[in-house]
Amino acid sequence: MADDPTKQPGTGQTRRRGVALEEAILRAAADELIESGYAGLTMDRVARRAGTNKNAIYRRWPNRLALGIAAYRQLATTVQPPDTGELRGDVLELLRRANRHWSSPLGMVLRDLMAAAGSASEFTAQLPEQSTDSVAASWLTLLGRAVARGEASPEALHPRVATVAVVLLRNEFVMRGVPTAPDEVLVEIVDEVYLPLVRRRGDPGAHGDS
Known part of the structure; x- marks a missing residue:
């Protein structure tokens, strides 16, 4: 069977770039926030969960706080203001x-x-x-x-x-x-x-x- 061209040789990680990789990282970080809170959020855990490496994360977010805020924005929903009539x-x-x-x-x-x-x-x-x-x-x-x-x-x-x-x-x-x-x-x-x-x-x- 032919090798999967989307896999990075020897890593088992999926080769993604651009928006697809960024979305995968943010989903992984959001899942970590839900499960472990900000205290449990680490670049290593997010990288493993997203199937990428820490360098890919650091190129987009310089530190854990920046990543955490970006992931939180994924979780926060926009709710319309109430309209009770008064x-x-x-x-x-x-x-x-x-x-x-x-x-x-x-x-x-x-x-x-x-x-x-x-x-x-x-x-x-x-x-x-x-x-x-x-x-x-x-x-x-x-x-x-x-x-x-x-x-x-x-x-x-x-x-x-x-x-x-x-x-x-x-x-x-x-x-x-x-x-x-x-x-x-x-x-x-x-x-x-x-x-x-x-x-x-x-x-x-x-x-x-x-």
């Missing part, structure tokens, strides 16, 4: 999704990647949940609908205002030292901070009488 319901649902995700196994991988990246913003910006533009886009969508319904002030359509609720939720994680918050905290963020802020934004009377 701002309060939309904001609560988006916060509850974030709360569930951060305490999930995939959320644990995300937290480990963020801890490994530290203050290296060039890495954290590649994470879907940490990209300023990506996060703001979902919140601006919710707020834009609310403005159209007359539930919020047009002046509230600013990324920093729109994302206040999720920033407060992240602060809860940091302060409590756990990756989840009680639902009553989410309700409080929405009712006591977010809704009053976006409804009164730009209202001359919101800052008191002169």
Whole structure:
């Protein structure tokens, strides 16, 4: 029987190049993240799983963190913003999704990647949940609908205002030292901070009488 031309002689590895090889490496790295977390992710294990060698990985990703972030992006799914028909319901649902995700196994991988990246913003910006533009886009969508319904002030359509609720939720994680918050905290963020802020934004009377 003729030799398989896709096999590298003596290695048992499949000869792939370009996009095909890159996809195989990312699939292998994603599987390793699911099974062992970021702590168990090594270039050796990914290379074995992908049927390639470490040099092929290092040519594409300079270190374990870069590979881990790229693999996590393969696992993270894009979810459409909720549309409950009213701002309060939309904001609560988006916060509850974030709360569930951060305490999930995939959320644990995300937290480990963020801890490994530290203050290296060039890495954290590649994470879907940490990209300023990506996060703001979902919140601006919710707020834009609310403005159209007359539930919020047009002046509230600013990324920093729109994302206040999720920033407060992240602060809860940091302060409590756990990756989840009680639902009553989410309700409080929405009712006591977010809704009053976006409804009164730009209202001359919101800052008191002169």
